[in-house]
Amino acid sequence: MQQSAEFHTRVEHALANGQIKASFRSAMDGLMAKRKAAFPDTEALEILRLHGAQIRANSLSKLPELLEQLEMNCHKNGIQVHWAESIEDANNIVLTIMQNHQADLLIKGKSMVSEEMELNQFLEQHGIECIESDLGEYILQLAGEPPSHIVAPAIHKSRQQIAHLFNEKFPDIPYSDDVDRLTRNAREILRKKFYAARVGLSGVNFAVAETGTLCLVENEGNGRMCTTVPPVHIAVTGIEKVVEKLEHIPPLLKLLCRSATGQTITTYFNMITSPRKLGEKDGPEEIHLVLLDNGRSRIYEDDELITTLRCIRCGACMNHCPVYARIGGHAYGSTIPGPIGSILEPQKAGLDKLGDLPTASTLCGACAEVCPVHIPIPKLLNRLRYERTRNDHAGATLGQSSGRTVMEAGTWKGWSWVHSQPRLYRLAMYIITRLRKLLPQRIGPWTQVRKAPHIAPKTLHELALKEGFNDK
Amino acid sequence: MTNNARDAILQRLQNSQPSFDNSDKPVSVETPEWPIKERIEQFKSILESVRAEVHLAHPDHWTDTLKSLAKKKQLNNLLYAKKGPLGKMIEDSWDNTEQPVLVNNEGPISEWKESLFFHIDAAVTSSRAAIAETGSLVLWPTEHEPRSWSLVPPVHFVVLDANKLYNTFAEVVEHEQWQQDMPTNALLISGPSKSADIEQTLAYGVHGPTDLIVIVLT
Numbered sequence: 001m002q003q004s005a006e007f008h009t010r011v012e013h014a015l016a017n018g019q020i021k022a023s024f025r026s027a028m029d030g031l032m033a034k035r036k037a038a039f040p041d042t043e044a045l046e047i048l049r050l051h052g053a054q055i056r057a058n059s060l061s062k063l064p065e066l067l068e069q070l071e072m073n074c075h076k077n078g079i080q081v082h083w084a085e086s087i088e089d090a091n092n093i094v095l096t097i098m099q100n101h102q103a104d105l106l107i108k109g110k111s112m113v114s115e116e117m118e119l120n121q122f123l124e125q126h127g128i129e130c131i132e133s134d135l136g137e138y139i140l141q142l143a144g145e146p147p148s149h150i151v152a153p154a155i156h157k158s159r160q161q162i163a164h165l166f167n168e169k170f171p172d173i174p175y176s177d178d179v180d181r182l183t184r185n186a187r188e189i190l191r192k193k194f195y196a197a198r199v200g201l202s203g204v205n206f207a208v209a210e211t212g213t214l215c216l217v218e219n220e221g222n223g224r225m226c227t228t229v230p231p232v233h234i235a236v237t238g239i240e241k242v243v244e245k246l247e248h249i250p251p252l253l254k255l256l257c258r259s260a261t262g263q264t265i266t267t268y269f270n271m272i273t274s275p276r277k278l279g280e281k282d283g284p285e286e287i288h289l290v291l292l293d294n295g296r297s298r299i300y301e302d303d304e305l306i307t308t309l310r311c312i313r314c315g316a317c318m319n320h321c322p323v324y325a326r327i328g329g330h331a332y333g334s335t336i337p338g339p340i341g342s343i344l345e346p347q348k349a350g351l352d353k354l355g356d357l358p359t360a361s362t363l364c365g366a367c368a369e370v371c372p373v374h375i376p377i378p379k380l381l382n383r384l385r386y387e388r389t390r391n392d393h394a395g396a397t398l399g400q401s402s403g404r405t406v407m408e409a410g411t412w413k414g415w416s417w418v419h420s421q422p423r424l425y426r427l428a429m430y431i432i433t434r435l436r437k438l439l440p441q442r443i444g445p446w447t448q449v450r451k452a453p454h455i456a457p458k459t460l461h462e463l464a465l466k467e468g469f470n471d472k
Numbered sequence: 473m474t475n476n477a478r479d480a481i482l483q484r485l486q487n488s489q490p491s492f493d494n495s496d497k498p499v500s501v502e503t504p505e506w507p508i509k510e511r512i513e514q515f516k517s518i519l520e521s522v523r524a525e526v527h528l529a530h531p532d533h534w535t536d537t538l539k540s541l542a543k544k545k546q547l548n549n550l551l552y553a554k555k556g557p558l559g560k561m562i563e564d565s566w567d568n569t570e571q572p573v574l575v576n577n578e579g580p581i582s583e584w585k586e587s588l589f590f591h592i593d594a595a596v597t598s599s600r601a602a603i604a605e606t607g608s609l610v611l612w613p614t615e616h617e618p619r620s621w622s623l624v625p626p627v628h629f630v631v632l633d634a635n636k637l638y639n640t641f642a643e644v645v646e647h648e649q650w651q652q653d654m655p656t657n658a659l660l661i662s663g664p665s666k667s668a669d670i671e672q673t674l675a676y677g678v679h680g681p682t683d684l685i686v687i688v689l690t
Contacts, residue, residue: 027672044502051499064485071478083478135678136669152669159671183667183675190679195589211654221665221680224623228657231582239481246651250642251501261668264518265606268680269660277656281618282581293481301488 007333007356014331020156024328027155031319034262035370052255053374055248056310059209063300066209066242067291073212077274079287090292091122094201094234097288098128101232103198109216109223110134111203112150112313113236113292116335116348119201131193133222135186142169148329150336151260151315156328190222200226200284204237205312206252207289210245214289216270217256219263224270233272233284239291240300240309252312255372259314295348301396304383308343310373317367317377323360332357339367343380351388351399358384429459503640504605511604511637512688518607522663523676524684531633531689535565538596538629541685545627547572551588551595554578556616558598558631581620588620594627599686601636601644608662609686610644612655619657628681630661634690 014020039045059066071081084090090113098106106123108114108130120130120141132141136154140147142165147153154162163177166185173185194200202223206215214235216223227233243249257263276283299305318324318338329337334345334354342357358381367377387395388403418425432439436455443452465471506514516526529537542550550572552562559576566574575592577584597617601610609630613619622628638644641660645651650658665680676682 030672047499047501051501054499061490064482064489067482067485083475083481085477085480089477133679134669135667139669152672154669155672157670159673162670179670179673179675182670183678187678191589194679195585210651213654213658219665220667220678221623222678224619224659225679228619228623239485246645246654247642250640250645253641265608265660265662267522267661267663267666269608269662271654271658272656273654273658274656279615280613280656281579281615282620283618283656291481293477297481297484297488300485300490303490306490 004356007331007360010331010333011327011360014327019158020328021326023156023158024325027149027152028319028325031152031261031315035259035316035319036262038258038262038264048251048255049372049374051251052312052372053310055243055252056312056373057307059243059248060240060300060306060309062244063239063242066244067239069209070207070212070242073209074289075212077212079212079214079274079289082288082290084290084292084294087117087292087294090117090236090290090294091119093288093290094119094236095123095126095128097232097234098123098126098199101198103232104128105193105197105199106130107193107197107200107226107230108132108137109200109202109226110137110153110218111201111236112147112336113203113238114201115147116294117236117292119236131190131197133190133193133220133226134218135183135220135222138186138190139165142166146330146335148337149315149318150313150338156330194222194225194229197230199232199234200228200230201234201236202226204235204241204289205256206249207237207242208244208246208249209242211273213246213271213273214287215249215253216268216272217253217266218270219267221268224268227270227272228283231284232286232288233275234288234290235272236290236292239293239296240311256312256314259316259370259372295398298396298398299344299347305343305347305380305397307375308340308347308380310375311340311344312373313340314372316370316372317375320366320370322362322364322366327360332360339377339381340375343375343377343384346384346399347397349398350402351384351397352402353399355384355388355399355403358382358388426459426461429461433457433459501642503642505639506604508634508637511639512634512690514604515602515607515637516688518604519663519684519686522607522666524607524663524686526686526688528688528690534631534687534689535561537687538562538631539565539570541629541687542572542594545594545683547593547627549573549575549591549593550629551575551577551592551621551625553597553616553621556598556614558596559616562596578616581618588624592625594629595621595625596629596631597621599630599632599636601638601648602632603638603641603644603660605640606660606662608641608660611659611661613657613659619659622659622661623680626677626681627683627685628661628664629685629687631687631689634688637688 082093132138139154148156167175205217275287324338346354363378387397391401441452554576599609600612664684665678667678
């Protein structure tokens with residue numbers, strides 16, 4: 001886990017890289033325009049967002065009951081449910097399933113929870129090969145890099161970089177930087193893996209408690225391959241992804257697809273309710289659902305921070321964030337980057353580890369304006385900044401008060417004290433205005449990119465008195 | 473391990489269950505309703521915008537459309553479900569010597585996986601319903617028309633009865649009361665497989681079919 005200095009180094013590195021900045025700028029501009037075109041009627045959009053927020057808030061308010069209902073219905077349908085407190089637990093559950101089937105190859109659909117678990121590294125330590133099958137994720141796996149965007153993971157890479165990467169890894173395939181050709185090459189390579197793998201893994205976009213159904217949203221067909229062809233399917237998800245009713249799915253799907261990429265709908269919406277039934281000719285014979293907590297139940301304890309858990313992972317907040325567009329996804333150093341990552345990840349890992357992320361924001365509010373489920377992201381960023389420096393030890397946030405320094409706390413205590421003593425305050429202001437030329441011109445990071453503040457020759461009190469205002 | 477985890481997680485959630493203000497009236501979202509002709513137009517134009525083909529045909533003569541499209545694509549073979557809803561009409565209209573050759577296999581996919589993955593050019597399946605708003609086909613794969621048929625072969629033909637074309641996804645779910653009996657796998661398919669993972673440039677035919685061809689019976 002990162003410390004402050006590493007974060008700042010990565011940010012500086014990203015800001016100095018013109019190619020990264022250009023890639024993100026053009027991709028984000030495109031995604032913003034597409035989202036806007038997908039919601040031509042602003043009034044209808046606002047109604048839909050309110051509806052989405054209500055559905056998610058309602059599901060969270062009944063979370064323990066809905067998880068039990070989901071588990072019961074999954075069992076009834078033949079899906080095996082596993083609960084994991086931590087990523088270690090979740091990784092071990094997946095490993096045990098792999099070992100029970102003597103499987104040495106796992107074919108994976110896109111799953112941010114598996115990224116959170118660092119599942120690939122874990123399984124590889126146990127001699128199991130993991131293959132990412134989403135095109136973007138596959139490119140990154142070849143490059144040995146993590147995703148830089150939750151919806152478009154390889155957005156930071158240029159076509160030429162990808163072409164060179166393929167050429168380096170598969171020298172037998174002729175070099176091409178044509179997107180169609182590269183896509184076709186990946187299809188041919190991965191088709192053999194889908195064919196061979198005994199276990200497939202996917203994430204979950206929505207889990208429906210009422211019916212025990214796992215819903216997956218995708219365009220490529222790799223998610224369907226992973227959940228259809230191998231005899232065993234493992235789905236990993238966070239406990240917050242449960243939704244109460246099936247009727248809640250159409251509005252959430254509409255919000256998700258249009259907010260994420262401006263598509264009316266994705267190519268595939270895959271709803272899985274049971275393993276292969278008697279007489280059916282394909283589909284997995286076994287399905288396992290792994291429900292991961294990893295700090296989510298702690299976020300759940302706080303009536304304000306709980307709204308973090310409404311997220312449906314559309315990525316619209318990062319597409320619209322001026323900070324994300326400039327530093328890119330890798331600079332954050334967390335599984336999920338951007339505004340939602342800056343509130344979610346520090347709560348999971350602790351403010352002592354990722355406490356800088358809530359400061360990587362201008363609080364411009366663009367994220368909250370586009371969030372399809374009305375997460376008040378700027379408010380939560382402020383709240384986490386406060387949690388990082390408060391020291392009354394109230395509340396459940398991990399790493400609370402870890403950013404508090406004696407110097408800063410002392411300064412503000414002094415400031416507060418001076419402001420409560422009128423005579424002292426005036427004396428202090430008098431001295432500061434008279435000695436303004438002696439004040440330092442270099443004040444830490446502030447003056448690295450700005451001029452020092454210019455102090456007036458007389459205090460506001462003096463000027464007001466001179467103008468005849470009564471001081472009583 | 474997992475039982476303890478289950479109880480601990482649920483216990484923590486129960487102990488801290490938030491008290492939300494549920495006084496907000498549920499928002500009512502208006503859903504569009506189009507006459508059938510407009511529904512078909514909307515369905516067609518959205519699917520065509522993602523490079524799918526949509527052809528209208530008469531319920532008695534759609535196999536002619538299927539045959540001519542399959543010939544035009546120069547397919548060697550076409551997978552069909554002998555015992556499925558389309559089986560008899562396809563067999564009756566197909567000559568043994570005609571290209572593409574009709575292929576049927578009622579066995580579990582595991583027994584002929586290699587042939588399905590590497591030798592079948594196209595498959596034809598029925599569709600349970602469709603959605604005009606999003607240009608989506610609704611498939612509930614069955615033992616006769618398994619789910620990999622709409623996924624693995626490079627070309628997928630789908631036959632849709634226009635009377636089953638709904639306005640929205642919400643309408644299908646409600647009208648057909650899906651929550652009462654969900655199938656093993658329910659699918660919305662809204663075009664050929666695609667990706668924009670390389671420089672945001674759309675490429676078709678990633679892992680699923682490269683071509684999606686819909687024949688609407690009107």
